[in-house]
Amino acid sequence: MNTAHHPRDPEDFRAAARAFIENTLPTLPPKPDPAPDTDARVPISLFTERAAELAVLPAARQWRAAKFDAGFGWLTGPPAYGGAGLPEEYERHYVEVELDYDIPPEDCFATGLEGLGQTILLRGSEHLKELLLEGIFRGDLITCLLFSEPGAGSDLASVRTRAVRDGDDWVVTGQKVWSSRTHYADIGLLLARTGTEDERRRGITAFLVDIASPGLEVRPLVEMTGDAGFNEVFFDGVRIPDNRRLGDIGDGWTIYLAIMAASREALARSRRRGGRGGLASVASAERIADVLRRLGKHDVPTLRQDWARVFTRYKLNELTSARLAVEWPEPNAAAAARAMGKLALSDAMSAASDLVAQALGPRILADTGEIDSFDWLPFLLQTPAFHIGGGTDQIMRNLIAERGLGLPR
Numbered sequence: 485m486n487t488a489h490h491p492r493d494p495e496d497f498r499a500a501a502r503a504f505i506e507n508t509l510p511t512l513p514p515k516p517d518p519a520p521d522t523d524a525r526v527p528i529s530l531f532t533e534r535a536a537e538l539a540v541l542p543a544a545r546q547w548r549a550a551k552f553d554a555g556f557g558w559l560t561g562p563p564a565y566g567g568a569g570l571p572e573e574y575e576r577h578y579v580e581v582e583l584d585y586d587i588p589p590e591d592c593f594a595t596g597l598e599g600l601g602q603t604i605l606l607r608g609s610e611h612l613k614e615l616l617l618e619g620i621f622r623g624d625l626i627t628c629l630l631f632s633e634p635g636a637g638s639d640l641a642s643v644r645t646r647a648v649r650d651g652d653d654w655v656v657t658g659q660k661v662w663s664s665r666t667h668y669a670d671i672g673l674l675l676a677r678t679g680t681e682d683e684r685r686r687g688i689t690a691f692l693v694d695i696a697s698p699g700l701e702v703r704p705l706v707e708m709t710g711d712a713g714f715n716e717v718f719f720d721g722v723r724i725p726d727n728r729r730l731g732d733i734g735d736g737w738t739i740y741l742a743i744m745a746a747s748r749e750a751l752a753r754s755r756r757r758g759g760r761g762g763l764a765s766v767a768s769a770e771r772i773a774d775v776l777r778r779l780g781k782h783d784v785p786t787l788r789q790d791w792a793r794v795f796t797r798y799k800l801n802e803l804t805s806a807r808l809a810v811e812w813p814e815p816n817a818a819a820a821a822r823a824m825g826k827l828a829l830s831d832a833m834s835a836a837s838d839l840v841a842q843a844l845g846p847r848i849l850a851d852t853g854e855i856d857s858f859d860w861l862p863f864l865l866q867t868p869a870f871h872i873g874g875g876t877d878q879i880m881r882n883l884i885a886e887r888g889l890g891l892p893r
Contacts, residue, residue, distance in 0.1 A: 490555055490568060494577055501581045504554050508547070509585065528766060529862040533711050534667070534704070540589055541668060547588040548623025558601075558621040565605070566618040592665060596620040596627040599746035600673055603739060604692075607731050612692065616671065628669035630660040630693070630717055631740065637662075640675070640740065641684040645719060647676035647691065653723045654678075654691065660717040666702050667715055669695050673743065674724075675736050688736035692728045699723075709865050744875060745822055767836040767863055769795040772843075775856050781843055790839045797832035801825055820888025823880040830870040830877060837867040 491497050551557040552566065559575045561567020568574075590597070601620045604612050619625035636642040645658025656676055666672060672693050679687025695702070699722040704712035731739050772791060776782040804825040840860050841848055851858035871877045885891040 490559075490570065490574070494573075497574060498577055498581050501556060501578050502584075504551075504556060505582065505585050505587070508550050508554070509587065528860045529866065534713060537592065537713075538668060541592060543588040544590055544592055545623045548590060548593060552618075552622040557623075561601075561617070561621065562605070565613055566621060592626055592668070593620075593623055595629055595665065595673075596625065599743045600627050600629075602746060603742050604730065607735075607739060607742070609727070611727050612730065616692070620671075625670045626665060626668060627671045627673065628663055628665040628695070629743065630663055630666070630672045630674040632662045633659060634661055641688070641737070642681075643675055643677055643688060644681070645674070645676045647678050647689060647724070649678075649726075650723075652726050654726060654729070656691070656693070656719045656722040656724060658719050660719075661714075662705070663715045663717055664713055666695060666717055667704065671695065672717075673730070673739075675740060678733055678736075683734075685737040686734050688740075689733050690730040690736040690739040691724045692730055693722065693724050697722050697724070709862055741819075745819055767833065767840070769798055769836075772836060772839060775840065775860075776843055778856060779843055787839065787843060790835070790842070794832060794835045794839055797828060797835055801828035801832055804828055820884045823875070823883045823888075826874060827877060827880050827884075833867045833870045837864050840864070 491500055548557065555568050556578055558565075558567040559570045559578060560572055561569070563569045597620070601617060604616055604620075608616075616625060620627060631640060631643075633643055633645060635644065643658075645656065645660060647654040647656045654676075656674070658676065660674075663672070672695055674691045674693045675688050676691060677687050678689040681687070693700070699720040701718040701720070703716050703718070705714045705716055706712045707714070769791065772794060773782065776784075776787060776791065781787050804821065807821070841864055844856060844860060847854065847857035848860050848864060849858070875883075882893075886893060
């Protein structure tokens with residue numbers, strides 16, 4: 485339980501945060517500056533491999549619990565549910581301090597911390613708030629999303645997984661796909677059809693299902709990288725109590741929009757999130773510049789121009805996410821701005837991938853023993869996923885056109 489009372493002065497708050505981190509993680513010093521000429525052979529990857537993800541899970545849970553108990557785990561949350569009740573600026577102060585330390589990765593909690601927790605707070609019943617919020621923000625409950633289906637990806641209004649009312653329960657039958665974290669999650673946010681297919685969006689309802697429920701089966705999906713970061717999930721008569729319904733019957737589409745808006749915003753600002761600097765730091769402009777120098781290609785005009793394009797795209801994403809953190813315009817414009825941030829990051833990742841492939845040439849496919857050779861292949865293979873996950877580029881552009889610019893469908 486969070487019982488902390490933090491100082492309101494920003495500098496005193498930062499000092500308290502630093503003291504907490506250093507007392508809790510005494511063996512983890514501040515992050516050293518990366519050495520461009522290091523001989524370490526580390527694959528450049530956007531995603532943690534399945535086995536490695538599971539290996540760090542105990543440490544991540546322990547770290548998350550300690551942070552929550554010290555009052556830093558949900559700084560902006562209501563005290564009634566374990567939050568510290570502080571303004572948004574204190575979250576930024578804490579993150580800036582945490583960036584100086586090599587903390588256990590918290591990606592496994594992303595779904596709950598970056599969207600589902602807030603959605604339960606805003607739209608959930610008092611029963612759900614008391615049951616789940618503290619566990620989500622303390623790391624006791626890991627969450628996942630159960631949205632996409634084999635026949636309903638970008639057109640999610642076509643979901644066919646069905647929930648049928650049976651007394652105080654709902655009985656669910658169907659299949660979900662491309663679900664991450666489900667293999668170790670505790671709770672899944674499920675979109676299921678409770679109305680007719682003709683009702684489309686109006687016939688969808690959201691539920692919070694226990695992943696350990698009888699009749700629920702999780703199977704890994706092996707990707708072209710050889711890893712299995714995603715899963716397919718089968719529901720065979722899974723029973724969900726009605727008090728685990730999130731929102732009203734038929735309100736699932738509204739819940740979906742709220743979750744995806746939060747996810748896109750989090751993805752767009754990932755450059756600044758977490759002790760390891762976020763997704764964009766994996767292939768940052770600075771890191772790519774080091775590669776060009778080691779290859780002796782930093783003076784090639786075309787590569788310099790391409791590098792500048794990568795740098796400006798990352799900067800666009802960074803500035804867009806910074807604006808969203810301090811300025812909340814009217815809902816339609818805010819949704820369009822989040823979509824712009826997501827597009828900017830996806831575009832930056834692709835530009836970075838193209839530049840590295842052009843600079844390394846055949847080295848990216850074969851391990852020659854040289855530093856950088858072959859190391860960037862996982863990044864090259866994973867980058868296309870950013871144009872699909874969290875809403876395709878085409879969906880994002882439609883959202884910008886319709887909500888941001890007011891153009892007709």
